Amino acid sequence: MRKIIKNGTIVTAADTYQADLLIEDEKIAMIGQGFDETSAEIVDASGRYIFPGAIDPHTHLEMPFGGTVSKDDFETGTIAAAYGGTTTVIDFCLTDKGKPLQNSIDQWHAKSQDKSVIDYSFHLMISEMNERVLDQLPSVIEDEGITSFKVFMAYKNVFQSDDGTLFKTLEQAKNLGALVMVHAENGDVIDHLVKKALDAGQTDPIYHALTRPPEVEGEATNRAAELTGLADSQLYVVHVTCEQAVSAIAAARKKGYNVIGETCPQYLVLDQSYLEKPDFEGAKYVWSPPLREKHHQEVLWNALKTGDLQTLGSDQCSFDFKGQKDLGKDDFTKIPNGGPIIEDRVSILFSEGVKKGRISLNEFVDITSTKIAKTFGLFPQKGTISVGADADIVIFDPDVERTISVETSHMAADYNPFEGMQVTGQTVSVLSRGEFVIKDQQFVGKIGSGRYVKRSKFGSPTSSQEKLYQK
Ligand SMILES: NC(=O)NCCC(=O)O
Numbered sequence: 001m002r003k004i005i006k007n008g009t010i011v012t013a014a015d016t017y018q019a020d021l022l023i024e025d026e027k028i029a030m031i032g033q034g035f036d037e038t039s040a041e042i043v044d045a046s047g048r049y050i051f052p053g054a055i056d057p058h059t060h061l062e063m064p065f066g067g068t069v070s071k072d073d074f075e076t077g078t079i080a081a082a083y084g085g086t087t088t089v090i091d092f093c094l095t096d097k098g099k100p101l102q103n104s105i106d107q108w109h110a111k112s113q114d115k116s117v118i119d120y121s122f123h124l125m126i127s128e129m130n131e132r133v134l135d136q137l138p139s140v141i142e143d144e145g146i147t148s149f150k151v152f153m154a155y156k157n158v159f160q161s162d163d164g165t166l167f168k169t170l171e172q173a174k175n176l177g178a179l180v181m182v183h184a185e186n187g188d189v190i191d192h193l194v195k196k197a198l199d200a201g202q203t204d205p206i207y208h209a210l211t212r213p214p215e216v217e218g219e220a221t222n223r224a225a226e227l228t229g230l231a232d233s234q235l236y237v238v239h240v241t242c243e244q245a246v247s248a249i250a251a252a253r254k255k256g257y258n259v260i261g262e263t264c265p266q267y268l269v270l271d272q273s274y275l276e277k278p279d280f281e282g283a284k285y286v287w288s289p290p291l292r293e294k295h296h297q298e299v300l301w302n303a304l305k306t307g308d309l310q311t312l313g314s315d316q317c318s319f320d321f322k323g324q325k326d327l328g329k330d331d332f333t334k335i336p337n338g339g340p341i342i343e344d345r346v347s348i349l350f351s352e353g354v355k356k357g358r359i360s361l362n363e364f365v366d367i368t369s370t371k372i373a374k375t376f377g378l379f380p381q382k383g384t385i386s387v388g389a390d391a392d393i394v395i396f397d398p399d400v401e402r403t404i405s406v407e408t409s410h411m412a413a414d415y416n417p418f419e420g421m422q423v424t425g426q427t428v429s430v431l432s433r434g435e436f437v438i439k440d441q442q443f444v445g446k447i448g449s450g451r452y453v454k455r456s457k458f459g460s461p462t463s464s465q466e467k468l469y470q471k
């Protein structure tokens, strides 16, 4: 059915203006005024902002990790994402050394296709780079539309790759038109510091942070950036947390290297002291890289403002406190790493960023949607409000004051790391390709209605919008 969203203020990465939106056949058909209202559903957005649907470039839904599986799957995770104003997620597909990449991709399709309520895509983990893997990459890119590869520089004996693998991946990505993503921490040094801590009987959650100091993130970020310059390739550094890593990215960008940085809301508003909460509550805040001392937060905010960091991901990887986080009750290395963030990512950036004057409204849209769409080959189908784009729309009330709580969250985990935080602004309604998923703060979507999105190559304009969807 045609829909007309009236009287709202449209906000894109470039402009803020009053206009109505006509939605037809999943797309934004017209932007203007005075549309024929016959047989159209009229949606009044007076006093509200209309944003392009936010895109979360960093999720781990139903991911096996740390001896368990992350709690939110593609159903609960994408419902929560939609409540928070996100209309597309890009999830990390894990791979196994020596096994066909397509097996892993098929596994990820199987767990998402009948569950996701919003559109979704995958990044692919690279754990080895050899002739066998090389032979498979063209089909990963051309057939699956997966144009971003993830290399872990940490999690020794689990996901960690060596520098040779990273460098070869950077070389191949340049040839193939893919973007290399890195989890940048020095896994070997962390492994050594962890062993020393355990030998000294230091088993509490805070030692998770103390054995992964900012220097190991800064060093790995610098190493990855230099290897990118050497390969003349392209790099996206996920979950940047600290001054050392921001400096490495800024220096690389100054040299003209194609290096992009992402941070996450948890690093902008929470700090290392949370890991010292009594009764093992610090485990709720164990993720990698860890929360930092407070002074790093202003560095991250400033980098979002200056453009040394370009995007905000959630790094959603939720675990229950009871039954999952407590696997590490006697040993912090056994606490599953990650937290429930997907629902609050956009609100926190709006409230702490726009409302507190740290970033502009247009920068907020750029950081949560447009820049992500451009970086990951989704633009202009997604990431903006323009004629012909998918009608992925967020209707947002900028004035509502509320308190974040697990009681009102839609994520599956049994706690919310932002519990008690006051925020201003609330997603009211969300449309995915023209259909309401959230209407007046109620879920009205259909389980499995989200579509897998094939993405275009790094740096190339989208040639055909239709091509992006799976047949
Ligand atoms: N970040 C985290 O602790 N868990 C998810 C996996 C990763 O991104 O490293």
Ligand SMILES: [Zn+2]
Residues within 6 Å of the ligand: 183, 238, 239, 288, 289
């Ligand atoms: Zn990571």
Ligand SMILES: [Zn+2]
Residues within 6 Å of the ligand: 058, 059, 060, 238, 315, 316, 317
């Ligand atoms: Zn992650």
